[in-house]
Amino acid sequence: MRFLLGKNYEQMSRKAANLISAQVILKPDSVIGLATGSTPLGLYETLISWYMKGDISFSKCRTVNLDEYVGLDPKNEQSYAYFMNKNLFKFIDIKPENTHLPNGLNLDNDAECKRYDELIKSLGGVDIQLLGIGNNGHIGFNEPSDEFKAGTNCVKLTESTIKANSRFFESIDDVPKFAYTMGIRSIIQAKYIVLVASGKNKAKILEEALFGPVTPQNPASILQMVENLAVCGDEEAFSVIKEKHKDIIFE
Numbered sequence: 001m002r003f004l005l006g007k008n009y010e011q012m013s014r015k016a017a018n019l020i021s022a023q024v025i026l027k028p029d030s031v032i033g034l035a036t037g038s039t040p041l042g043l044y045e046t047l048i049s050w051y052m053k054g055d056i057s058f059s060k061c062r063t064v065n066l067d068e069y070v071g072l073d074p075k076n077e078q079s080y081a082y083f084m085n086k087n088l089f090k091f092i093d094i095k096p097e098n099t100h101l102p103n104g105l106n107l108d109n110d111a112e113c114k115r116y117d118e119l120i121k122s123l124g125g126v127d128i129q130l131l132g133i134g135n136n137g138h139i140g141f142n143e144p145s146d147e148f149k150a151g152t153n154c155v156k157l158t159e160s161t162i163k164a165n166s167r168f169f170e171s172i173d174d175v176p177k178f179a180y181t182m183g184i185r186s187i188i189q190a191k192y193i194v195l196v197a198s199g200k201n202k203a204k205i206l207e208e209a210l211f212g213p214v215t216p217q218n219p220a221s222i223l224q225m226v227e228n229l230a231v232c233g234d235e236e237a238f239s240v241i242k243e244k245h246k247d248i249i250f251e
């Protein structure tokens, strides 16, 4: 496990963007696992600026997103398909047909989960997976529970996640109650994982996930089992780890 420390959000984003860009330069047809949420926005902006400068091309890349709300049309501004287009895809040279998300409009949960797992398999698995961490330790929408769910699954969102995500909706009642998410197995089978975390409110859960017991009650704790993991954080996100684990070397 590597710890990449940025003095602030911008620097953390740049360090994480470097890892993604190195992957794409070394393997132009990489399969990139992407995340939504606030934390990757700086990283996406950085990748866009490098693309615009001509330093990097995504023309051969394939992407698979972690998750999508059930019931939302890709044209809905709150859908993750819309988010990805608005914040990354429309600015770079990725081919739209090479970008994939779970289909929120497929209400046949079993069929959609199976389709997404088969799609990831048909692409040869994920080369580099970007992850954020929820305030409760969720990764993708794998919420704390009694078991780690292996494959893509349909999740009932917890109250805490609905509350956290309500900032993007007009009212908390508009937040969908279910989401499709890539499962823990697909996530940890990625050849490389980049976890990004920013801000004080992530400091405690990040320390618990990376140094506490491995338990489905803290889904991100499964990342302790992964060798090829880079945790990119800013000073605030790493504050508890820094305080409790003086031996950790930050790059």
Ligand code: F6R
Residues within 6 Å of the ligand: 034, 035, 036, 037, 038, 039, 040, 066, 067, 131, 132, 133, 134, 135, 138, 139, 140, 141
């Ligand atoms: C989003 C996702 C979520 C977020 C997490 C953190 O695709 O998979 O697990 O990464 O909720 O979100 P932010 O970055 O907004 O704190």
